[in-house]
Amino acid sequence: MSGDRIYFSKPRVDRLLYSIERMAGGELQHQIEISPKRDELDAVAHAVNVMARELLYRLSELEKIQASVVQSGKLAALGEVSSGLAHELNNPLTVITGYVEHLRTMVQERARAPVDFEALETGFEKIGRNVDRMNAIIGHIMEFARQSNLTRRPLLLNGVIEKSFILIGEQLRLKNIQLKPQLSDATLMALGDGLRLEQVILNLLTNARDAIFEAHGDKGGKIDVRSRILSDTQLEIEIEDNGNGMTPEVRERIFNPFFTTKDVGQGTGLGLSISLGIIQDHGGSIGCETERGKGSRFTILLPRFLS
Numbered sequence: 001m002s003g004d005r006i007y008f009s010k011p012r013v014d015r016l017l018y019s020i021e022r023m024a025g026g027e028l029q030h031q032i033e034i035s036p037k038r039d040e041l042d043a044v045a046h047a048v049n050v051m052a053r054e055l056l057y058r059l060s061e062l063e064k065i066q067a068s069v070v071q072s073g074k075l076a077a078l079g080e081v082s083s084g085l086a087h088e089l090n091n092p093l094t095v096i097t098g099y100v101e102h103l104r105t106m107v108q109e110r111a112r113a114p115v116d117f118e119a120l121e122t123g124f125e126k127i128g129r130n131v132d133r134m135n136a137i138i139g140h141i142m143e144f145a146r147q148s149n150l151t152r153r154p155l156l157l158n159g160v161i162e163k164s165f166i167l168i169g170e171q172l173r174l175k176n177i178q179l180k181p182q183l184s185d186a187t188l189m190a191l192g193d194g195l196r197l198e199q200v201i202l203n204l205l206t207n208a209r210d211a212i213f214e215a216h217g218d219k220g221g222k223i224d225v226r227s228r229i230l231s232d233t234q235l236e237i238e239i240e241d242n243g244n245g246m247t248p249e250v251r252e253r254i255f256n257p258f259f260t261t262k263d264v265g266q267g268t269g270l271g272l273s274i275s276l277g278i279i280q281d282h283g284g285s286i287g288c289e290t291e292r293g294k295g296s297r298f299t300i301l302l303p304r305f306l307s
């Protein structure tokens with residue numbers, strides 16, 4: 001060392017650079033070796049080590065926050081769903097109650113009229129089917145509420161879309177909203193997390209439901225749900241409603257977390273930002289075309305799974 005100039009051997013500087021590059025490439029757990037010299041180069045190495053450890057810590061904190069935001073979005077969707085859950089369960093329950101009543105009368109009056117075993121069998125079969133439906137709804141809600149990491153596996157896209165109908169179909173029917181699925185190709189395969197994708201579709205359907213109710217009240221409206229192959233590598237899902245549509249100012253902000261035009265307690269404003277996050281985690285994108293007073297169309301693009 002002479003004056004304010006410092007000299008280091010090239011191999012040491014190369015080793016340091018190589019280590020920093022590994023860290024920059026994402027290997028934050030890597031630590032640079034400190035030499036017994038404890039000179040300026042070691043001081044730099046030490047500072048980089050500290051920075052990498054700090055980054056690693058911040059990253060894990062961020063992951064925890066992200067998980068809890070995703071979870072709170074899920075809870076928002078779940079709150080939405082559970083308020084309508086009574087309706088979803090009410091329909092099969094009404095059918096079951098009706099059949100039980102019918103079968104009871106039949107048995108009670110067996111002295112006057114012989115028991116119609118065929119009717120008995122149909123009754124039990126209908127009851128069984130509706131109990132299964134209630135089980136499916138409840139099981140589904142429990143599965144949906146469980147926090148899980150994104151697990152991507154090949155899945156049939158239309159199956160995912162249809163599953164999301166289980167949780168909202170009855171609510172839509174009660175609001176006179178026609179659900180019009182055009183799920184052309186039953187073999188469409190995506191690579192993704194079925195429950196998360198379902199959460200996205202459910203968010204878009206509840207938004208469409210609200211927009212239709214806002215525009216037409218109890219008169220209702222319609223939601224078209226389409227899925228198709230867009231190209232060799234991409235699939236497309238479209239969800240289009242004839243609700244109130246958005247002004248350009250609203251449209252610009254819909255993907256911002258906590259942006260909502262709904263009354264306090266009605267919307268958290270997380271639905272679309274969470275949905276966008278999920279789709280981006282899948283390597284896809286969400287677009288929206290809308291016109292105030294006409295309706296909105298959301299388009300989801302997802303990578304296709306080719307077996």
Ligand SMILES: Nc1ncnc2c1ncn2[C@@H]1O[C@H](COP(=O)(O)OP(=O)(O)OP(=O)(O)O)[C@@H](O)[C@H]1O
Pocket residue numbers: 076080203207208211241243244245246250254259260261262266267268269270271272273295296
């Ligand atoms: N299909 C739609 N038609 C009209 N406006 C929509 C539609 N989808 C979303 N928006 C607008 O975007 C805003 C943000 O939607 P987002 O789903 O993120 O939150 P939210 O529905 O208000 O609340 P949350 O989803 O948490 O219950 C909505 O408040 C609404 O103004």
Ligand SMILES: [Mg+2]
Pocket residue numbers: 203206207267271272
């Ligand atoms: Mg919403």
